[in-house]
Each structure stands twice: as structure tokens, then as C-alpha cells.
Amino acid sequence: MATVRFAHVTKSYGATSVVSDLDLELPDGSFTVLVGPSGCGKSTSLRMLAGLESVTSGTITIGDRDVTALQPRDRDVAMVFQNYALYPHLTVRENIAFPLRAAKVPRHEALSRADAIADSLGLSTLVARKPKDLSGGQQQRVAIGRAIIREPSVFLFDEPLSNLDAKLRVETRTELLQIQRRLGITCLYVTHDQEEAMTLSDRMVVMRDGRPAQVGTPVEVYDAPVDTFVASFVGSPKMNLLDAEVQGGTCTLPNGFAIDVGPVAARGSVTLGVRPDDLVPTPADDARATVTLVELLGPRAIVTVDAGGTEVTSVVEASRMSGIAEGARVALSARPGAAHLFDARTGLRLDGPQQSIDVQNGVQA
Template identity: 65%
Template sequence: MATVTFTDVTKSFGSAGIVHDFNLEMPDGSFTVLVGPSGCGKSTSLRMLAGLEPVTSGTIRIGDRDVTKLEPKDRDIAMVFQNYALYPHLTVEQNIAFPLRAQKVAKKEARERAGLVAETLGLTGALSRKPKDLSGGQQQRVAIGRAIIREPAVFLFDEPLSNLDAKLRVETRTELLRIQRRLGITSLYVTHDQEEAMTLSDRMVVMNGGQIVQQGAPLEVYTKPASTFVATFVGSPKMNLVDGVVADGLFRSTDGLVLPIGSAVPRQPERVTVGFRPEHLVVTSAGRDDVALPPGSTGRVALIEHLGPRAIVAVEAPGCTLVSVVDIAQLDGLDEGAVVSMSVRDGGVHVFDKTTGARIES
């Protein structure tokens, strides 16, 4: 186990810069998740730590060792890939124990250790089976077991759950987190799925355009996004964003939308971008289909998506469409086509610079 530190790391392919000024410290035993859209540089950053991509400039340290120029085999890391990369001709037991062959561990000890790892992963009954006889979730657990048995200083996970269906993804995610917590091995996980990032990470690192745009505890990133990019990337449904002015407890958009937002948000001297998450937008029935849409803080329900105990309600408002998350018990009168009044819960408003998109602190 060890602390991992990236210092001023950059990566370029020819004249194309892929990762810029990457600075990150992963504490010993932590679970750090890199998340961002495709092409943001997250997988390249992980591959530089693994030694699969050379660093253009900067340094990478694992513990007190500078590993920037070391070969992958000398870095004491284990990696789990998206495509499992199992040996089809070997059994589950042989796949899990394979890294021990390179370490020249005695066969009896290797079998015993493979059996213990398989028990941890719920694979004891499958030790004699081949990969082709396993489900996708079982194959992924074998790949994780092969990484665990090495007892490395650092685990690396490159979108390991993306090939699984939704149910298996949730189950394997839970199992993976339980195993990492028990072993306490420093881990770096790459994903484009912000839900995975929120669920797994101790520290969530959001990337865009080859740079870290925000890092922190998942709840901190969710409740205090540093920019409009983070605000809309993290969270589902994404945050509502509208341009306008704030004054006297009201937000007024450039298209005539008026929303009560409470007195906690101070007056802004210039036009800003205001954001509020769907769970903070309150919608209540204000009329029926034949009522003309009045200006201001009313809108018309365009679509309702039912999600068990909650529903996602899309509201056509002046100049924009807003999204609200509503408890199923509060849906009376919110039929599609109904006119609704809208307001934002106290503490639910985020203010951003209209030009740069950066957060403006209250």
C-alpha cells in the first residue's frame, strides 16, 4: 500500500496535448475515481501511472519511489481491464493464480491462495470451470481476483464494469467496493459513468479537456460544483441552468421566467447563470390544459417519466424547459399538459459567471 502522487504531469502525442498540468495525490488506502466525458484524458492518465504510456513531462511517485520511467513490471501495480483479458484455456483457479507463476510461488501455495481469493469473490464453486462457461459478472470477478492475488501497492481499474448489464454492474460495483475497503489497497478507477464515480469514490476527480476541473469528496462535488460543466455532468437528471439576473429573492431570466429563490442568494450586479437541481425545483398544480400559459413563474407539463417512488417532470417554461424530480405522492394535478407554478427550495440555488461558467460563491 502506498500514496500515489502526480506532479505537473503532461502527455502529448506529437503537437496534440492530451493531459495538461495534472496534479493529484491519492492517499494510502484511498479509492480515487477519474470521471469525465470520452476523450478527456482520464484513461491516458491511468495508463501513465501503469507505465503503458510514457510521460511527456512531470513526475509520478508511488510511495517514496519515482516510477515515472520504470517499466510496468517494476511498479508494483495490478490492473483490471474492460475486456477481462482472461486465458480461455485455463480454469478459474489457474487464471486467478497465474500471476504467482511469474513469482515462482510453489504450486500448493498458489492453489491455496487462489482458493482464498475465490472464496472472497464467491467463485469457490466455479474454480474448475473455463471462462467460456462463466457469466460476464463472474468473468469480471475472476479478473479482479487475478489482480488481488498479487497483493500490489496500487490497483488500477479501466472501466471494468462497462460490459455488464445494469443489474450485474450494481452488484459487482458493491462487491468491488467491499473488497477494496477490506484490503485497503490504494485504487484508481476510471469511468465515464458519474453514478459509478459517486458511489465508489473516496475522492472524485472530474476531468474535461485534459485537465482536472474539480476534485473532492463526491457529496462536495455534487453540492458545490465548481463550474457549469461540473454542474451538468455530475447528477442525473442534470442541473437546470438559466441565464438572467438575481434580485430581491427572485430570479428573472432573459426570456421572462420569474422564480422565487429565497433570500439567501444575494443580488448579483450583472447577468449570471443560475442553476438548480431537479430535486430542488418545486412544481405545484396551477390549472388545466385549457388555461393559457401566463408569464412568470408558471409553465406547462410537457412530459412525465415514472421511476417507481419518484417521477421526472419536464416543464415548458418561458424560453426553456426545466426538469423537476417529484415524489409519486405529490403528482396529483401534474398531468401532461397541466399548468404548474414553480419555485426553488431554499439553499438549492447555484450561481455561475455567465462568461466563464465558474462558480460564484454566495
């Protein structure tokens, strides 16, 4: 186990900067997830730590060792790839044991340790099979076992669950988290799936344009996004972001809807954020807002509402869907503490969540 440190690391390809001044620490034993859209630099950062990409400037340390210029084999890291990268001619046992065999560990010892790892991963009945005879989830567990057997200082995961179906993704990420908790090895995990990031991580690093936009626990990032980029990226469905004018605790949308946000220090143009889970539609014949789409998802529904020309999204529990159907008129209100205010020009957060918010029924301001 070891603490990992990126110290002002940059990566450029000619004039194109991919990672810019990355200054980040992964505490010993932590599970850190880099999350962000395609092209944000998350995979490049992981590959620099693995030694698969060179560093343009800055340093990377693992524990007290500067590994910036070391070859991948000398860094004491193990990597699990998106495509599993198993040897098709080897059995499960032999695939897991391969790193030890490459390190000249005696065959009987390597295979014995591989059997123990396979048993811990629920693969004990499959050790004689070859990869083609395994499901996607089983293949991924073999790849994880091959990484575990090395007992590295750091685990690296490059979108390892992307090729699995939804059910297997949930099962495998649970297994992966249990393994990491049991072994206590420092992990760096890359994904574009923000739900996966929130489920797995001790610390989330939301990447944007080659640098962290926000670093924190999943709860911190979700509850207090530092800007509109993080606010819209983290959370599904994404946060409603509305242009508004704030004065005396009231936000007024361009369409005339008046929104009471309680006492705030901000004045003038803002971007108002309300998460769909916090926005509550209530049937009302005299309301101006109209339901335009209902997407049923078992215990809940995603409801799209036209609020006087401004489209907003709400998540509603199935038990509260009475009277809410496409074409229905609804009043909109939001739960206490649900308002997030951002600077309209820079997108930066202005303050913490507010005490109250109420979208009045189309009252002209």
C-alpha cells in the same frame, strides 16, 4: 499500500495535448475515481500510472519511488481491464493464480492462495470452470481476484463494469467497494458514469480537457460544483442551468419569469443552477408553465416543463404526482438552499448555495 502522486504530468501526441499539468495526489488507502466525458484524459492518466503510456513531462511516484520511467512489471500495480482479459484455456483457479505462477511461486502454493481468493469473492464453486462457462459478473470477479492475489501497492480499474448489465453493475461495484475497504489498498478507478463515481469514491476527480476541473468528496462535488461544466456533468438528470439577471436578490429569466434567490452579493448577468430534485411543480390552472413530458421510473418520475419557452426538468416522487400529467399547467418552486449562481461569462461559481429560491407563477418582472 502507498500514496500515489502525479507531479505536473503532461502527455502529448505531437502537437495534441491529452493530459495537461496533472498535479494530483491519491492518499494511501483511498479510493479515487477519475470521471469525465470521452477524451478528457482520464484513461490516459491511468495508463501512465500503469506504465502502459509514457509521460511527456512531469513525474509519477508510488510511495517514495519515482516510477516515471519504470516498466509496468516493476511498478507494483495491478490493473483490471474493461474486457476482463482472462485466459480462455485456463480455469478460474488457474486464472487467479497466474500472476504467482509467472513470478515462479510453487504451483501448490499459488493454487492454494487462488482458492482462498476465490472463496472470498464467492467463486469457490466455480474454480474448475473456464471463462466461457461464466457470466459477465463472474468473469469480472475472476479478473479482480487475479489482481488481488498479487497484493499490489495500487489497484487500477479501467471502466471494469462497462460490459455488465445494470443489475450486475450494482452488485459488482458493491463487491468491489467491500474488497477495497477490507484490503485497504490504494485504488484509482476510471469511469464515464458519474453515478458509479459517486457511489464508489472517497475522492472524485472530474476531468475536463486533460486536467481536473474539480477534486473533492462526492458530496462536495455534488453540493458545490465549481463551474457549470461540473454542475451539468455530475447529477442525473443534470442540473437546470438558466440565463438570468440578478438584482436585489431576484433573478429574472429572459422570458420574464422572476426568481427570488434571497440575499446575494452578485449583480448583473448570471447563470442560475437548480437541480431537478430541488425543483417542485405544483398543479395550478393560472400558471404559465406547462408539463410537456412525464417519464415514470417506479418510485419517481422525471417531469419536463416548458416555463414560458425555457425547458426545465424536475424529479417528482410518485406519491406527489397527483394532477401532474402531460399538458397540465404547474407552478414551479424550489427547495430552500437550492440556488447555485455561476458567472455568466466564465461559468465559474460565484458563491455557495443560497438560502431560498421561488419561481413565481409567470409573474412578469
